[in-house]
Amino acid sequence: MTPVEKTSRRTRPAPSAPLSVAYVPQATLSDYLGACGHPLGVIAFGNADVDTDCACPRISLNLPVLGEAYWAEVWTSPTPVRTGREQGIRYAANDKVLFGAIEIAESDQIWLDRDTYRAVCRMLSFIKNQGYPHLLRIWNYLPDINARDNEIERYHLFCLGRHQAFFEHGCAASHDFPAASALGSAGGSLWIYFLASRESAVQQENPRQVSAYHYPRQHGPRSPSFARATLARWESEIHLYISGTASIVGHLSLHAGDVREQLGETLANIRALIAHTAREENVALADTHLALLKVYARRSKDFETVREMVEESVARDVPVLYLQADICRRELLLEIEGVCIAPAA
Ligand code: 3EB
Numbered sequence: 001m002t003p004v005e006k007t008s009r010r011t012r013p014a015p016s017a018p019l020s021v022a023y024v025p026q027a028t029l030s031d032y033l034g035a036c037g038h039p040l041g042v043i044a045f046g047n048a049d050v051d052t053d054c055a056c057p058r059i060s061l062n063l064p065v066l067g068e069a070y071w072a073e074v075w076t077s078p079t080p081v082r083t084g085r086e087q088g089i090r091y092a093a094n095d096k097v098l099f100g101a102i103e104i105a106e107s108d109q110i111w112l113d114r115d116t117y118r119a120v121c122r123m124l125s126f127i128k129n130q131g132y133p134h135l136l137r138i139w140n141y142l143p144d145i146n147a148r149d150n151e152i153e154r155y156h157l158f159c160l161g162r163h164q165a166f167f168e169h170g171c172a173a174s175h176d177f178p179a180a181s182a183l184g185s186a187g188g189s190l191w192i193y194f195l196a197s198r199e200s201a202v203q204q205e206n207p208r209q210v211s212a213y214h215y216p217r218q219h220g221p222r223s224p225s226f227a228r229a230t231l232a233r234w235e236s237e238i239h240l241y242i243s244g245t246a247s248i249v250g251h252l253s254l255h256a257g258d259v260r261e262q263l264g265e266t267l268a269n270i271r272a273l274i275a276h277t278a279r280e281e282n283v284a285l286a287d288t289h290l291a292l293l294k295v296y297a298r299r300s301k302d303f304e305t306v307r308e309m310v311e312e313s314v315a316r317d318v319p320v321l322y323l324q325a326d327i328c329r330r331e332l333l334l335e336i337e338g339v340c341i342a343p344a345a
Pocket of ligand 1: 182243
């Protein structure tokens with residue numbers, strides 16, 4: 001590569017993929033947004049104002065940040081984006097992908113299933129109308145996820161509404177669902193943010209885990225609508241968007257109460273998912289391609305233990321954002337999501 005090419009690369013990233021992602025510290029967020037090109041979406045954790053004038057969706061979530069390293073998640077486009085707001089959905093899009101966010105002020109705490117149903121229906125029609133019908137990834141954050149309303153856990157009410165919405169939109173098999181995370185926030189609205197694409201991607205399942213869509217009834221009246229990961233092949237990059245992953249083998253939670261064992265099992269699940277995807281899809285994807293990790297811990301007192309173990313297990317240069325959040329099953333103490341990025345062959 002000539003020095004000239006090197007410089008132009010640095011100032012303007014090659015459009016190898018229509019989206020990229022970074023975790024950014026609070027102090028440098030405005031500098032980052034000024035220099036990153038075209039932000040698609042900014043998600044700040046720690047319930048503080050996102051002080052920026054960018055036109056893309058800005059979300060502030062009430063999830064306490066653990067440690068000092070990172071504070072916000074930023075999705076960026078290499079090309080200009082158009083932004084807007086429609087049916088309560090804020091969005092930014094380029095010619096390949098759309099980032100969107102919906103805030104649902106719950107009308108009444110006992111109607112979480114109905115509110116979720118309406119929001120997911122709105123999202124699914126919106127992406128179809130906009131011409132980005134393929135969901136790559138969804139994040140769901142709801143307050144009091146483990147609380148019960150009328151004897152039903154709120155996470156189960158959420159799953160009921162989501163299941164019905166997907167079903168009515170023709171999604172009724174594992175490969176119809178996007179990768180997802182669903183976590184309990186410390187308060188505020190129910191937030192859903194998502195990435196949708198013009199081209200389809202490939203959903204992945206984990207050989208160590210029963211597909212969430214096939215969980216038996218003991219885990220709720222309607223099963224969770226998500227795949228374990230989504231594989232997107234962009235021009236010169238392969239992206240694997242890994243769903244929130246926990247210490248679940250088969251369909252059962254393992255190692256109740258033991259954060260170290262749960263972390264070991266979770267990392268084993270993530271490794272198995274990456275290896276399985278590489279084999280099934282015939283792509284050169286390995287653990288070494290982990291580009292980012294987000295770690296949710298139920299108890300802030302576990303933070304140091306978790307960080308030590310994560311640092312021993314993943315390469316030093318992988319950014320890890322640690323958050324405090326409730327996990328959807330009471331016995332689970334942590335959940336980890338991530339993104340792998342590999343060069344396309
Ligand atoms: C699990 O594997 C853990 O309901 O969207 C992880 C990722 C989990 C997404 C969701 C739930 C969801 O079942 C919980």
